[in-house]
Amino acid sequence: MQTKVARGMQIRELGAEALKKVLLYAGLAAVGVVMAGPFLWMLLSSFKPDLELFAYPPVWWPKHFMLDHYRYAFLNVSFGRYFLNSFLVAAIATAANVFFTSLAGYAFARLEFFGKNAIFFLLLGTMMIPSQVTLIPVFIIAKRFPLTGGNNILGAGGTGLIDSYGGLLFPYLIMVFGVFLVRQFFMSIPRDLDDAARIDGASEFGIYWRICLPLSRPVLATLAIFVFTNVWDDFLWPLVITNSEKMRTVQLGLQIFQSQFLVNWGPLMAATVVVTLPVLMVFMLGQKYFIRGIATTGLKG
Amino acid sequence: MLESWRYFWNNPGRRRVMLMAYLFIAPVVLYVFVTSFIPMFTSLYLSFTRYNALSAAKWIGLANYRDILLRDTLFWRALRNTVQYSLEVLPVNIALSLGLAILINRKLRGITLFRTLYYLPVVTSAIAVSMIWMWLYERNLGLINLLLDQFGIGPVDWLGKPGLALHSIAAMRVWKGIGWNMVIYLAGLQGIPQYLYEAAMLDGASTWQQFRKITWPMLKPVTYYVITMGLISTLQAFTELYAMSRGTGGPLDSTTTIGFLIYQQAFQYYEMGKASAIAFILFVAIFALSLINVKFFQSRVEGGV
Numbered sequence: 001m002q003t004k005v006a007r008g009m010q011i012r013e014l015g016a017e018a019l020k021k022v023l024l025y026a027g028l029a030a031v032g033v034v035m036a037g038p039f040l041w042m043l044l045s046s047f048k049p050d051l052e053l054f055a056y057p058p059v060w061w062p063k064h065f066m067l068d069h070y071r072y073a074f075l076n077v078s079f080g081r082y083f084l085n086s087f088l089v090a091a092i093a094t095a096a097n098v099f100f101t102s103l104a105g106y107a108f109a110r111l112e113f114f115g116k117n118a119i120f121f122l123l124l125g126t127m128m129i130p131s132q133v134t135l136i137p138v139f140i141i142a143k144r145f146p147l148t149g150g151n152n153i154l155g156a157g158g159t160g161l162i163d164s165y166g167g168l169l170f171p172y173l174i175m176v177f178g179v180f181l182v183r184q185f186f187m188s189i190p191r192d193l194d195d196a197a198r199i200d201g202a203s204e205f206g207i208y209w210r211i212c213l214p215l216s217r218p219v220l221a222t223l224a225i226f227v228f229t230n231v232w233d234d235f236l237w238p239l240v241i242t243n244s245e246k247m248r249t250v251q252l253g254l255q256i257f258q259s260q261f262l263v264n265w266g267p268l269m270a271a272t273v274v275v276t277l278p279v280l281m282v283f284m285l286g287q288k289y290f291i292r293g294i295a296t297t298g299l300k301g
Numbered sequence: 302m303l304e305s306w307r308y309f310w311n312n313p314g315r316r317r318v319m320l321m322a323y324l325f326i327a328p329v330v331l332y333v334f335v336t337s338f339i340p341m342f343t344s345l346y347l348s349f350t351r352y353n354a355l356s357a358a359k360w361i362g363l364a365n366y367r368d369i370l371l372r373d374t375l376f377w378r379a380l381r382n383t384v385q386y387s388l389e390v391l392p393v394n395i396a397l398s399l400g401l402a403i404l405i406n407r408k409l410r411g412i413t414l415f416r417t418l419y420y421l422p423v424v425t426s427a428i429a430v431s432m433i434w435m436w437l438y439e440r441n442l443g444l445i446n447l448l449l450d451q452f453g454i455g456p457v458d459w460l461g462k463p464g465l466a467l468h469s470i471a472a473m474r475v476w477k478g479i480g481w482n483m484v485i486y487l488a489g490l491q492g493i494p495q496y497l498y499e500a501a502m503l504d505g506a507s508t509w510q511q512f513r514k515i516t517w518p519m520l521k522p523v524t525y526y527v528i529t530m531g532l533i534s535t536l537q538a539f540t541e542l543y544a545m546s547r548g549t550g551g552p553l554d555s556t557t558t559i560g561f562l563i564y565q566q567a568f569q570y571y572e573m574g575k576a577s578a579i580a581f582i583l584f585v586a587i588f589a590l591s592l593i594n595v596k597f598f599q600s601r602v603e604g605g606v
Contacts, residue, residue, distance in 0.1 A: 024404070031401065032418040035476070039421060041444050042433045058447045100328045107325035111318055114309045119330065126337040128591040130537055132563050133584045136347065136573050137340030143354065174332045204321045233426035235540045240568055251428040258547060265436055272432045276425050283424045287417065 039276075046070070046270040053266055069270035073257075079271055081246060082253035089165065089249065090231040093172035097227045098220055100174050105182030106208045110194065127176050131236075139240055142167045167241045168249070172231045178223050185219040186212055222289040229279050250275045341584075348578035353571040365578035375554060376562065376579065382467060383558040387535040389471040390478070395527060397475065398482035403516070405483075406490045420480040427477070431544035434473045435460065438545075460545055463555040470545050470556060474538070482527050489523035490516070529594040533587050539564060559583050 044062055045053060046069050052059040073079045107113070108120055142161040145151060150158025161167030194207045202210065213220070238249040248256075254275060257268035309319045348365055350358035369376045401419060405412055422430060437444045438459035449455040459469040497515050506514065539560035542550065550557035550565065557565070559579060567576035 021409075024409070028404065028412075028415045031404075032415055035480070036418045036421060038433050038437055038444075038476075039425075041437065045436065054442055056442075058442070100332075104326040104329040107322040111322040111325070112309070112315065113319040113322040114306050116322075119326065122338075123329070123333060126333050128588060129337050129341050130533070130580075130584055130587050132537055132539075132560060133344050133580045134337055134340040135563070136567050136577055136580070137343035138336055139567075140343070140354065140573075141335070141340075171336060174329055176329070176333055176337075179329060204318065204325075208325075229424065233428075235426070235428050235544075236564070239543075240564075251426055254428050254432055255544070255548075263435070263439075265439070265442075268432055269436060272429050276429045279424055279426070280421065283420075284417070287420075 042269050042272055042276075045265065046273050048266070050266055069266040070274070072264075072267040073271040073274065077253070077256060077267070077271070078245070079250070079253055079274065082248045082250045083274070085165075085168070085247060086232055086249040086251070089168050089172070090228045092169055093231045094224050094228045096173045097175055097178050098224055101176075101178030101223070102182045102213065102216070102220065103208065104179045106186055106212055108179065109183045109186035110189075110191070110212075111204065123176050123179060135236070135240070138171055142170065142241060162241060163243050163247050165247075168238060168247065171237055172227070172234075175227060175230070178227070181223055181226075182216065182219060185216050189215055218289065221286060225282060225286055225289050229282070232279060344577045344584075345581060347574050348581045350574045352573040352577075354573055355571075358574065361574070365575045366582075369575065369578055369582070375557065378554055379557045379559050379562040382554075382556065383536060383538070383560070386467060386471055386474075386538060386558060387532055389468065390474050390535050391528060391531045394475050394478050394482055394531065395524065398479045398527075399486050399520070399524075401479065401483045402486035402490055403512075406487055416483075419483060422477040423480040425477075427540040428544055430473065430477050431541045435545055438469055461552060463551075463553040466546065466552060466556050470541055473545075474535070474541060477541075478531075482531070485527060486520065486523060489520050493519045526594065529590050533590055533594075536560075536583065536587060536590075 044060075047065045047067070048059065048062040049064055049066055049068070052062055052064070108116065143159065144155035145160040145166070146153050146155045148158070148166060149160045149162060149164060151160050152158075161170065189212060193211050194202075197207050197211055233251065234249075235251045238252050242248060242252065250271075254268065254271055257264040257271065309315045347358060349360060349362055351361050351365075352358035405416055405419075425433075438446075440446065440456055440458045440461060443459070445459070446456045449457065458465070460466050493516065497519075498511060501511050501515060537560050538558050542556045542558055542561050543564070546552075546556045550561045560583075563576050563580050563583070566572040566579065
């Protein structure tokens with residue numbers, strides 16, 4: 001008798017437990033729809049012919065999948081060129097950041113030198129300067145960059161780096177945040193390794209290059225992803241520094257499907273899919289690196 | 302100081318390492334000096350001048366600040382919009398991201414899938430997200446109005462009505478930012494010792510009591526961090542406002558924020574001196590917030606939470 005009652009209670013408890021689980025999943029899924037729904041709508045819209053896109057009553061699921069909007073974005077608007085520009089700038093910026101910030105991170109983590117803490121905290125301090133404060137002076141530096149764009153040695157007379165790859169690139173070359181990220185990691189590598197290497201006659205650069213760098217692939221991946229996506233996603237700087245069509249980046253490119261009164265929605269959604277896809281793919285593949293970048297620094301560009 | 306310098310310099314081994322180290326940090330230090338440190342002072346200097354990037358800057362003392370603070374109604378409008386935007390985005394964002402973090406802070410099958418979904422808006426660029434939401438908000442054919450239409454409501458001109466546009470953009474910003482704060486809260490939640498909850502359950506505390514008496518107080522440093530970082534970023538908000546107002550800050554200046562105003566003054570009107578003054582006012586506000594943040598960050602490290 002008693003065991004029967006106990007079992008009944010157990011089953012009831014299990015039932016409550018299962019119900020709770022179902023409710024939980026329902027809640028999670030509902031939030032998921034809100035978070036992912038807009039992306040799905042973008043994707044569906046990009047495949048719909050205009051007739052379905054602008055139909056009333058609405059056509060929820062495309063009846064005819066077509067790629068015309070993508071074709072338009074790449075043929076009538078030179079989206080391929082914007083893509084190339086964005087990719088070039090982001091790739092070079094990533095390489096420069098990984099090299100220079102890890103080199104400095106190595107010195108701050110593992111070498112002793114006069115003024116180390118003072119310099120380190122000064123660097124930390126510059127991270128608090130909002131980009132909007134430095135925007136105008138950095139623009140002036142670009143404009144007055146000596147011996148570029150028709151400028152003389154004093155940086156006068158021409159347009160400098162305005163509307164050039166150099167201009168697009170140079171504010172991205174080093175992001176101080178990388179120094180902190182890498183330093184943190186380098187400090188955790190045991191010093192016995194470098195002492196052994198030093199006895200074998202390795203130079204400081206050799207220890208950095210042959211021992212520390214190969215051991216820090218995960219953190220360098222985090223850094224690379226952080227830099228690449230930040231450069232790829234940036235809008236304000238390309239807006240300010242470029243003015244010709246051939247120098248546009250993808251984020252700027254998205255602006256040209258609309259005028260004050262009219263928006264070409266189909267091609268705009270197709271182009272947005274294309275712009276979003278690379279970053280989403282990198283995210284899916286390297287999720288843990290993304291999340292770690294945030295968890296360890298709490299920073300997002 | 303001198304003592305310390307001699308310590309390094311007089312020993313050949315230490316001197317060699319020191320010079321090596323200087324070489325290693327030189328690119329970063331020089332670069333930061335040229336692109337951040339000097340520009341900060343250039344910006345301060347420019348704020349006392351009239352400058353259009355073509356002819357030489359002309360010193361006009363405090364005239365820019367006087368104009369902005371006393372005469373420029375658009376500055377005050379932008380300030381009000383910026384503060385309103387921040388106050389709308391942050392509390393909602395915090396409530397939702399903390400709720401979600403608690404919801405997914407458990408071992409359940411498929412939980413990583415949900416976490417990935419919630420994080421998608423964070424990794425998408427501000428411009429792409431703005432374009433997607435402009436389409437959702439479209440007056441006649443946007444998804445939101447189509448859905449409302451099923452219930453006989455609307456159509457609502459989400460981005461075209463002066464009283465509504467800023468709220469609509471704030472809603473989008475909340476959606477975009479939830480995933481990020483969720484990850485930070487998740488890290489915070491995982492730092493709370495489990496035995497606290499076990500003890501509370503032994504004492505018969507309800508779920509709500511556990512949240513009020515354990516989770517919320519233990520997460521206070523995280524919340525503090527999330528608020529200051531969030532404020533620093535919403536105070537500078539520009540991209541989504543530029544994109545969704547199609548570069549106008551409208552309708553009727555209702556989405557003109559401080560960040561937008563700086564861009565507009567500097568690169569549409571070429572009033573670089575005035576723009577620098579506005580930027581510097583913003584800088585002082587953000588710097589104060591950063592200092593508070595650093596202080597709390599330190600106490601958090603010392604407190605070991």
